[in-house]
Amino acid sequence: MWILKGALGGTLLFIVGSVFYLYITLFRPRIGQNVAIALSAIKAYTIWNPVYWAVFAVVLVAGCAVAYRIAH
Numbered sequence: 001m002w003i004l005k006g007a008l009g010g011t012l013l014f015i016v017g018s019v020f021y022l023y024i025t026l027f028r029p030r031i032g033q034n035v036a037i038a039l040s041a042i043k044a045y046t047i048w049n050p051v052y053w054a055v056f057a058v059v060l061v062a063g064c065a066v067a068y069r070i071a072h
Helices: 002-030 039-045 050-071
Strands: none
Touching: 002 039, 002 050
16 A cells, blocks of 8 residues: 555656746746647657656655655
């Protein structure tokens, strides 16, 4: 059960972090400008970026480690 809790907690943390990361890097510098952001730009910052996936793996492991520590 701790694996499921850790995976869900890590995934939730990753999603919140992804939204914050996209806001800081893509959307915030363009506030007040009438500029469109292409889907390819969002893909370049997320799914095409190997660091993005490495962070996802680290967050899943960290979430499972925290859930295991709390369970035991």
